[in-house]
Amino acid sequence: xxxxxxxxxxxxxxxxxxxxxxxxxxxxxxxxxxxxxxxxxxxxxxxxxxxxxxxxxxxxxxxxxxxxxxxxxxxxxxxxxxxxxxxxxxxxxxxxxxxxxxxxxxxxxxxxxxxxxxxxxxxxxxxxxxxxxxxxxxxxxxxxxxxxxxxxxxxxxxxxxxxxxxxxxxxxxxxxxxxxxxxxxxxxxxxxxxxxxxxxxxxxxxxxxxxxxx
Numbered sequence: 353x354x355x356x357x358x359x360x361x362x363x364x365x366x367x368x369x370x371x372x373x374x375x376x377x378x379x380x381x382x383x384x385x386x387x388x389x390x391x392x393x394x395x396x397x398x399x400x401x402x403x404x405x406x407x408x409x410x411x412x413x414x415x416x417x418x419x420x421x422x423x424x425x426x427x428x429x430x431x432x433x434x435x436x437x438x439x440x441x442x443x444x445x446x447x448x449x450x451x452x453x454x455x456x457x458x459x460x461x462x463x464x465x466x467x468x469x470x471x472x473x474x475x476x477x478x479x480x481x482x483x484x485x486x487x488x489x490x491x492x493x494x495x496x497x498x499x500x501x502x503x504x505x506x507x508x509x510x511x512x513x514x515x516x517x518x519x520x521x522x523x524x525x526x527x528x529x530x531x532x533x534x535x536x537x538x539x540x541x542x543x544x545x546x547x548x549x550x551x552x553x554x555x556x557x558x559x560x561x562x563x564x565x566x
Contacts, residue, residue, distance in 0.1 A: 353527045356535035360384045360394060364538040365401050376404035378535040381411060392428055399429035407457045409435035415444035426454045433457045438466045443473045450474025457513065464498040471503060471510040483516035497529040520544045
């Protein structure tokens with residue numbers, strides 16, 4: 353499984369990159385708005401830190417405007433991936449961009465039908481939002497499992513990015529059902545690497561080491 357960090361904060365990105373496990377970054381307008389700096393400059397800096405896919409979201413709503421906006425963002429760096437919400441205009445834009453060699457992450461996916469259409473349109477990535485489905489008493493991980501089965505049936509190259517992750521168990525469940533990528537908030541990434549028994553074990557070893565004669 354690949355690990356993406358779901359953030360636009362440079363310090364968080366640098367921290368997780370230093371762990372040696374970071375494969376990419378996903379951003380969105382809400383995350384970018386917290387950073388108080390020009391969007392394109394921020395994307396360019398993230399691309400310099402992480403060589404893997406960096407998702408930058410288009411805000412245009414019609415295909416005729418999405419395509420030129422996407423091409424402008426893709427010109428920032430070779431590893432920029434264009435994030436486009438699923439919908440009719442998004443599908444049109446994705447088809448045109450895929451034909452032009454621009455990678456698309458189709459986002460805000462909440463059904464297997466949407467994911468199927470995204471793959472048919474040529475999206476390189478699809479982002480089902482599992483946490484938001486869980487919030488309304490639907491099974492977000494069941495959706496990921498359905499998408500994985502459909503893509504396997506037809507050998508779609510589209511990779512599944514499990515998004516809207518709320519806790520470490522979401523990451524493990526995504527790995528168990530065969531998702532290609534989990535995009536994880538910084539706080540959850542920290543929780544994923546920690547365990548209270550590990551902390552207790554380290555403290556005990558250090559205490560016992562203090563008793564060892566040098």
